[in-house]
Amino acid sequence: MNILVAFFLLNLAKVNLGESTSSQPNYVLIMADDLGIGDLGCYGNTTLRTPHIDSLAEDGITLTQHIAASALCTPSRAAVLTGRYPIRSGMTSYQRIGVYIFAAGSGGLPTNETTFVKLLKEQGYSTGLVGKWHLGLNCESSEDHCHHPLRHGFDYFYGLPLTNLRNCKPNGGNVIGVGSRSTVRTTIQTVTLSLFTLLLLNFLQLVRVPWRALGFILLAVALLLAVVLLFFSQFRNLNCILMRNWTIIQQPFSCENLTQRMTKEATSFMERNSDRPFLLFMSFIPVHTALYASPEFLGKSKHGLYGDSVEEMDWSVGQILASLERLNLSDRTLVYFTSDQGAHVEEISDTGEVHGGWNGIYKGGKSTNWEGGIRVPGLLRWPGVLTAGRSIDEPTSNMDLFPTIVKLSEATMPTDRIIDGHDLMPLLLGEVQQSGHEFLFHYCNSYLSAVRWHPRHTPFSHSFQCCRRAMLDSKLGSGRKEESGD
Ligand SMILES: *[C@@H]1O[C@H](CO)[C@@H](O)[C@H](O)[C@H]1NC(C)=O
């Protein structure tokens, strides 16, 4: 009898341990939106001030060849959460537009995909998402929320189910590109001109158009115009939504103090969960257009509203790190910082101000498969575990987060599907010198457009690496010279 009780107690203790051992680290995963690798001080920017993000590099590891699985928000975020190329989960498009741009659109990350969040929740973690989701919302009706973050392992959600769009800010411009707007304009002009010509010809009795037909055409044109106007006037209201868990709390959301509100949500989530393992995914709304900054940051940077917005985001990162410190959790928390893809370099405001970031020496940007579209910042800090100030030049992927976190949390890796990411810990701890990625595939929507080959240890690969580094160094060197010249 006594033995049985003891056995029972032992098992109970085991279960408790299994649910939350002190060896299970917390995770603070920070993702910026559309931030360029060249925007950060720790990646060589000398004029934008990002001291808090840079501190992660000083106190942790800098990945210099961190590659996003896609150059667009929706697929890249799907890849991060599932550890799989987005084409595997169906989160890639066969058409030109590769992301969700309407909140009402049906579709999203399939529920049979396993996110690391779901696995961590099963391990007893408290899981929160603050900020942007952009992986779909509904299936059949506007109420079913079948793709909502809370269906993918998050316990708590405060943020945008869709994304920030230019239309979300009054006078922020229009996400429907200049190209399509001029198409609308040309169509209206052509229709009006044709109608006028028809009326004139009719008046001159050169052709005979029945009045009923004319009336019908006029009505059709007016209807078309009304639909176009309605579309643009209602765009903000219907797509710019702020939610807390299942509930819409602001529609349309206001950019005013949005970063402050998000920061407060993030820090209170950590405070609420400071006595058990947690995962916080801080998915920033900045620096996607429409850009915004609060009065404390407005006009303070050297790079217009874009720079102000980056600096405010950096402030927010500082607040999160300070909270970790205050809660005495820094040593037990792995902090990761990245951007979902490269900067949107060609983005300009209606008044011509540059609203896209900087990808440094890398060509191209968001939505291109040139290096600038996919090479993103990758910073990892875990005091006492990861060597401070180290940098790693091996190719790594944002899909690596999945196996890294799953293994660290003692959860079981799914065996019924292919996971494309590789555990980063051996590389981060210096146990191995090469990353697990011999090949990385670069898709443009659903189409494979490039493959990166990182040859395994061979004399050739070694000299190739040195040669590349020398080229990079000389490029960086010449960049610096130009700068000191002006
Ligand atoms: C999820 O379900 C879809 C549709 O049934 C299927 O095609 C896909 O392979 C499933 N994915 C996984 C990871 O099981």
Ligand SMILES: *[C@@H]1O[C@H](CO)[C@@H](O)[C@H](O)[C@H]1NC(C)=O
């Ligand atoms: C720093 O970032 C700004 C804003 O993106 C950019 O205009 C500038 O060229 C960058 N400076 C350097 C030295 O990379």
